[in-house]
Amino acid sequence: xxxxxxxxxxxxxxxxxxxxxxxxxxxxxxxxxxxxxxxxxxxxxxxxxxxxxxxxxxxxxxxxxxxxxxxxxxxxxxxxxxxxxxxxxxxxxxxxxxxxxxxxxxxxxxxxxxxxxxxxxxxxxxxxxxxxxxxxxxxxxxxxxxxxxxxxxxxxxxxxxxxxxxxxxxxxxxxxxxxxxxxxxxxxxxxxxxxxxxxxx
Amino acid sequence: xxxxxxxxxxxxxxxxxxxxxxxxxxxxxxxxxxxxxxxxxxxxxxxxxxxxxxxxxxxxxxxxxxxxxxxxxxxxxxxxxxxxxxxxxxxxxxxxxxxxxxxxxxxxxxxxxxxxxxxxxxxxxxxxxxxxxxxxxxxxxxxxxxxxxxxxxxxxxxxxxxxxxxxxxxxxxxxxxxxxxxxxxxxxxxxxxxxxxxxxxxxxxxxxxxxxxxxxxxxxxxxxxxxxxx
Numbered sequence: 001x002x003x004x005x006x007x008x009x010x011x012x013x014x015x016x017x018x019x020x021x022x023x024x025x026x027x028x029x030x031x032x033x034x035x036x037x038x039x040x041x042x043x044x045x046x047x048x049x050x051x052x053x054x055x056x057x058x059x060x061x062x063x064x065x066x067x068x069x070x071x072x073x074x075x076x077x078x079x080x081x082x083x084x085x086x087x088x089x090x091x092x093x094x095x096x097x098x099x100x101x102x103x104x105x106x107x108x109x110x111x112x113x114x115x116x117x118x119x120x121x122x123x124x125x126x127x128x129x130x131x132x133x134x135x136x137x138x139x140x141x142x143x144x145x146x147x148x149x150x151x152x153x154x155x156x157x158x159x160x161x162x163x164x165x166x167x168x169x170x171x172x173x174x175x176x177x178x179x180x181x182x183x184x185x186x187x188x189x190x191x192x193x194x195x196x197x198x199x200x201x
Numbered sequence: 202x203x204x205x206x207x208x209x210x211x212x213x214x215x216x217x218x219x220x221x222x223x224x225x226x227x228x229x230x231x232x233x234x235x236x237x238x239x240x241x242x243x244x245x246x247x248x249x250x251x252x253x254x255x256x257x258x259x260x261x262x263x264x265x266x267x268x269x270x271x272x273x274x275x276x277x278x279x280x281x282x283x284x285x286x287x288x289x290x291x292x293x294x295x296x297x298x299x300x301x302x303x304x305x306x307x308x309x310x311x312x313x314x315x316x317x318x319x320x321x322x323x324x325x326x327x328x329x330x331x332x333x334x335x336x337x338x339x340x341x342x343x344x345x346x347x348x349x350x351x352x353x354x355x356x357x358x359x360x361x362x363x364x365x366x367x368x369x370x371x372x373x374x375x376x377x378x379x380x381x382x383x384x385x386x387x388x389x390x391x392x393x394x395x396x397x398x399x400x401x402x403x404x405x406x407x408x409x410x411x412x413x414x415x416x417x418x419x420x421x422x423x424x425x426x427x428x429x430x431x
Contacts, residue, residue, distance in 0.1 A: 176381045178374070181325045188321045189386040195317040 002117060003162060005049060007034045009042060009056040010083055015102060019055070019083070026110050032160060039064075046073035048158050050136065053116060055100060057083045058092050066095045074135065079116045131174045138192055140167045144180055145187045145198055207261050210243035210253055217242060221264060226408065230289040231256055231282075255282040262419050263411055270418040278423055280352055284345050287420065290412055291337040298405055299330045305398050313389030325382070329375045333409075336372045340365075340416070348424055356431045362424040369417060373409040376402060 006023060010016040016035050023031050034049050036042055039060055046054070046069065054069055061069075066080035082088070082099040093099060098112050133141065136157075143153040150168070154161040172178050177186055187193045208217055214237040218224050228235070233249045242260075246253045254277035262271065303326055310319035344365050347357055380402050389395065 176385075177378055179325075179378060181321075181328050182375075182378045182382060185318070185321045185325050185382050186386055188317050189388050195320060 002028060003030045003032070003160075003166070004053060004113070004117070005032045005034075005051040005163070006053045006055060007036060007045065007049060007051040008083070009036045009039060009054070009060050010085075011037055011057065011060050012085070013037065015057075015083075015085055018102075019100075022106055022109065025106060026113065028110070029113065030162075042069070043072040046075075046078075050075055050159075051078060053079045053081060053113070055081045055083050057085065058088050058096075059085075066097065081112070081116070133171060133174060137167055137171050137174075140164065141171060141183050141187055142192050142197075144168070145184045145193055147180075147198070206264070208242060208257060208264065210257065211241050213237075214240055214242050214245045217260065223408075223411075224260060224263070226290075226293070227256075227259060227263065227286075230286045230293065231259075232285070232289065252279040252282040255279045255286070258419065259283070259286060259415065262415065266411075268414055268418070270422050272422070274419065274423045274426055276426075280348060280423060280427065283420060283423065284348060287412075287416065288341065288345065291341060294405075294409070294412075295334055295337060298408075299333060302398070302401050302405060303327075303330065305394065305401065309389075309392065309395050309398050313392060313395065315388065318388055322382070325379060329379060332375060333372055336370065348427075351424070351427055351431070354431065356428070361428060362421055366417070366421050369413070372413060373406050376406045376409065380406060 008016055008019055010019070016037065020033055020035065023029075023033065034045060034051065036045055039062065050073060054066075054073075056069070069080055070076050070078050079097040080095075082093055082096040084099055084101045098116055100109055100112060104112075139157060140153060143156060148156070150161045150164045153159070154164045157164075159167075171183070175183075175186060177183055184193075184198065188195065218228070218237075231246075231249070231251045233245060233251060237245055240248070242257065243253050246256050254275060258275055258278050303323075306326060307319075307323060310322060314322070343360070344362075347360050347362075350357060380399070383399060383402070387395075
């Protein structure tokens, strides 16, 4: 079961909820969805939810490129998929990581998502050597060091507890530190927190 | 020098230790004083009132350095003597090794580290030492008395050694973490004393690992046999 956070940007409610229903049926994926109809709040939502995949109607994108979305979300690894409901200029589409048409079957969508995720997995394997933490992982370290539970961290950072646990597992693997008191040493040495922040514990 | 695989009663005690200096710890845990002259293992053991079979079983187990349970524990092994050995090992860790390491560590940190870093490293260490203390006290207060009763022929219906085996955690994991923390993130300049602390941590880590192996792979199987007898 692979967990994916997906944001859908589509101005048609019918298309949007149709896609939502189909995505939830996908075998082998646990998908957490966010829908947006108004692109005005897109940037904010991307920063907040940090989706793995952004499915966006290029018409709704109104000239903004996938590159810009990735920048806005602060996550260069986010995949941008074009949602096609009609004819679209090919020149625009080549910047997207994939495309889903409204006539795609469930199987086709599944294969496309699997392909996108496979790329993602390979990339993490390549960077196995690197041990530096991502911005999000550092945020989580700070929360752990302050003595917050997974539930509290999830609420604070607008994540699912499942995602928090995955992050914590990655942090432990990268740093080879498994205990909260070990993370405290890491956080103090790297100046992620002040001693006074954790004084209570 | 020729490396032996199995030691016998007739081998020289001094050779055993020259070949593998970590056996020095075994000596003090069995209560054997140094000054072995040219005496054999058997002679030294008898002189110090140590059960030769138990001594050789432990020595050969450590010497083989394999992490798997001993099958068919030699019936001449004395659980009383093995408990004395384990108890002295606990004393060594709790009353000597860990406090000594803490003193050295705080000495290093005091001169070489920002105070906040020194504080959290010391805190980490203290939590660790407390974990080891709890771990070993459980054995002292629950496991050893159980075995002593067992040897008298009384079986506690509410306890058996598999309970111990299940909850026996790997106490060396956290010192491995301390080692990683100091190696990767230590912000000070480092010094001879810092290196010495690291050497101590390396040996303590190894020592705790083998201590746990004796409990899991020698002590536990021996008690299982004893439980079957009743």
